[in-house]
Amino acid sequence: MGVARPTFERRQLGLTLRRLRDQAGKPQQVAADLLEKTRTRIVQLEDGTATVSQEELVKLLDCYGVTGDERVTVLELGAQARRRQKRRVHVDHLPDAYQRFADLEASASEINWFETGIIPGLLQSPSYMRAVFAECEGVWWDENDSQGHDRLAYRLERQTRLLESDERRIFRFVVTQDALRANLGSPEVMEEQRSHLLALLDAHRDLTVRVLPNDAYPNPARGRGLWIFGFGDRAAPVGYSPAAHGPSAYHDDEADTSRMLRAFYRIWEQSLSRSESRRAIEGIAKE
Structure with a gap:
C-alpha cells in the first residue's frame, strides 16, 4: 500500500472495507498484522488515502469472510481505485x-x-x-x-x-x-x-x-x-x-x-x- 490522493473511488473502497471489517468484528490491528503493515496504514486505507494491491485486498476479504457476488464487487472496486481516474463524474454501475x-x-x-x-x-x-x-x-x-x-x-x-x-x-x-x-x-x-x-x-x-x-x-x-x-x-x-x-x-x-x-x-x-x-x-x- 502506498499513500495516494483520496479519489472518490478510493474513498468508496475504504468505506466499504471499514464496513466489512466492522461486520466481521475484526479490529484494525488484525488487518494490519495480516498485511504486515502498521495500524496507521489500515486507517489510511479506510480513509481513502492509501492504495491496496489485489493480493492484499484478497487477504482482507478472506479475513472478513466476504464471498460470492459481494466479493466480486469489492475486487472491482479495488481495481477502479488503483486506476488513474480523469473523469469529473463517477457513476456507480456495480451491484448494491x-x-x-x-x-x-x-x-x-x-x-x-x-x-x-x-x-x-x-x-x-x-x-x-x-x-x-x-x-x-x-x-x-x-x-x-x-x-x-x-x-x-x-x-x-x-x-x-x-x-x-x-x-x-x-x-x-x-x-x-x-x-x-x-x-x-x-x-x-x-x-x-x-x-x-x-x-x-x-x-x-x-x-x-x-x-x-x-x-x-x-x-x-x-x-x-x-x-x-x-x-x-x-x-x-x-x-x-x-x-x-x-x-x-x-x-x-x-x-x-x-x-x-x-x-x-x-x-x-x-x-x-x-x-x-x-x-x-x-x-x-x-x-
Whole structure:
C-alpha cells in the first residue's frame, strides 16, 4: 500500500472495507498484522488515502469472510481505485450501489439536501415510505417484488444510523411547500408525515428543516434534487445527483461541488427560517 490522493473511488473502497471489517468484528490491528503493515496504514486505507494491491485486498476479504457476488464487487472496486481516474463524474454501475451510498452518507459530518415535491428519505415516516414505494410498484420494479420489505428496512436503518448516532452532524434540509401538501397515500399518511417532521425537530438539535415557499424566486435547482455531503478536514465534499431510474452520479471535482453548494445556499436563503418553517408545517397540519 502506498499513500495516494483520496479519489472518490478510493474513498468508496475504504468505506466499504471499514464496513466489512466492522461486520466481521475484526479490529484494525488484525488487518494490519495480516498485511504486515502498521495500524496507521489500515486507517489510511479506510480513509481513502492509501492504495491496496489485489493480493492484499484478497487477504482482507478472506479475513472478513466476504464471498460470492459481494466479493466480486469489492475486487472491482479495488481495481477502479488503483486506476488513474480523469473523469469529473463517477457513476456507480456495480451491484448494491445503495450500500456504498449509505456508507458515504454515514461518514459525512455535514449533509445538505434539497428535494422538490417529496419529503427527503431521512425525514420520511414509515407510512409515508410505504406510500412512496407503493407508487413505484409495477413501474420501477415488479408488483409484489420480494425486495419490498428490504427497501423499507434499508431506509429505516439509514435513518437510525444517522439520526440516532452519537456523532455530531450538521443536517440542512430544504422541503418544498408543495411536498407538505402532496396527495400521497392518504390524508392520514400526510398527517403522520407532518407530525413526524415536527417530532424530529424537537428531538434533534443538529437538524434544520426549512420550507421553500411555492412562490420563492430565484431557485437554481428547480425541478431537481440536490445533495452535498461535507467531510470537514477529512476529505473534499461530494455532490450526489439522484436518477429516477438507473445509476446515479457522484461529483467530487471542486468546480462541480462549489456550484452545487452555491445553488443549495441560494435555495437556503430563499427558504423560511427554522422557526418560520415549523409554524408553516403546523399551519398546514391544521388546515
